[in-house]
Amino acid sequence: MDLTLIISFGILLGCLIAxxxxxxxxxxxxxxxxxxxxxxxxLAGVKKGKKFYELGSGDGRVVIAASxxxxxxxxxxxSWIRVLYSRWKTYRQNDAIxxxxxxxxxxxxxxxxxDADIVYIxxxxxxxxxxxxxxKKELKxxxxxxxxxxxxxxxxxxxxxxDFWLYRK
Numbered sequence: 376m377d378l379t380l381i382i383s384f385g386i387l388l389g390c391l392i393a394x395x396x397x398x399x400x401x402x403x404x405x406x407x408x409x410x411x412x413x414x415x416x417x418l419a420g421v422k423k424g425k426k427f428y429e430l431g432s433g434d435g436r437v438v439i440a441a442s443x444x445x446x447x448x449x450x451x452x453x454s455w456i457r458v459l460y461s462r463w464k465t466y467r468q469n470d471a472i473x474x475x476x477x478x479x480x481x482x483x484x485x486x487x488x489x490d491a492d493i494v495y496i497x498x499x500x501x502x503x504x505x506x507x508x509x510x511k512k513e514l515k516x517x518x519x520x521x522x523x524x525x526x527x528x529x530x531x532x533x534x535x536x537x538d539f540w541l542y543r544k
Contacts, residue, residue, distance in 0.1 A: 435461030
């Protein structure tokens with residue numbers, strides 16, 4: 376095989392991986408700082424018997440933190456490479472999270488969240504605004520939504536902690 380062809384294929388493959396890693400118009404990949412996340416998850420009631428979703432789960436760190444609190448934890452992510460990376464991290468840490476952790480590739484706006492007890496969102500304004508009415512309609516009574524940095528414009532939070540706002544349905 377010609378060296379130019381091999382190099383071209385390598386560059387093309389690298390570009391495809393990079394595009395997948397940085398996919399997303401509603402949330403560029405910005406990892407959540409974990410300093411306060413365990414406290415926020417506990418305030419929201421994340422524990423055994425609860426179902427936790429992170430919408431736009433990135434590298435999986437928040438979903439894994441929720442699973443360590445024994446909640447059934449689900450991450451939805453539109454970048455397939457980040458989903459694979461999150462699954463790999465979960466596999467490596469399997470003893471710590473006891474199989475409570477799942478990651479799915481998909482569109483966060485087309486999924487139904489009526490079974491969720493807690494939903495965590497770290498998206499830009501556009502994505503948060505699109506989710507507000509959807510979650511108000513779909514979440515069951517008593518469910519909690521958590522936003523970070525960008526918050527719902529008309530849903531009143533019951534708790535504000537640092538850059539995290541918690542809302543109850």
